[in-house]
Amino acid sequence: MFIQTPGQHVPQLLQALDNPDTWLIACYCAAWCDTCGDYHAAFQAMSERYPQHLFLWIDVEDNPELLDDLDVENFPTLLIQTGGQTRFFGTMLPYISHLERMLQAVGDEPDTRADGPADLRTLLTASA
Numbered sequence: 001m002f003i004q005t006p007g008q009h010v011p012q013l014l015q016a017l018d019n020p021d022t023w024l025i026a027c028y029c030a031a032w033c034d035t036c037g038d039y040h041a042a043f044q045a046m047s048e049r050y051p052q053h054l055f056l057w058i059d060v061e062d063n064p065e066l067l068d069d070l071d072v073e074n075f076p077t078l079l080i081q082t083g084g085q086t087r088f089f090g091t092m093l094p095y096i097s098h099l100e101r102m103l104q105a106v107g108d109e110p111d112t113r114a115d116g117p118a119d120l121r122t123l124l125t126a127s128a
């Protein structure tokens with residue numbers, strides 16, 4: 001599932017995230033960023049290859065509350081959460097193959113945790 005306007009889909013997002021098998025893959029970008037514009041189509045296409053997961057496009061200027069108290073220094077910045085736990089949060093080169101390899105690595109190492117924003121369910125509930 002791919003969602004580009006999280007504020008308009010909070011109930012749908014919360015329902016998807018309540019499923020422990022759903023991974024959240026969020027891309028933090030900005031409308032003015034050319035790199036993000038180029039990455040958008042590949043990110044959306046990847047969501048079609050992984051329909052069991054939630055792919056969320058978050059414009060940092062439209063939804064800064066979904067970053068928690070963190071800052072994004074470069075684009076694209078990606079977040080992967082499973083079961084409400086952050087597994088990856090950071091800048092990634094804008095090649096979709098890098099994200100695909102990261103998803104495989106997360107699946108291979110189920111106990112890894114990383115620093116990043118709070119559980120997105122908490123951030124969505126607080127902003128609604």
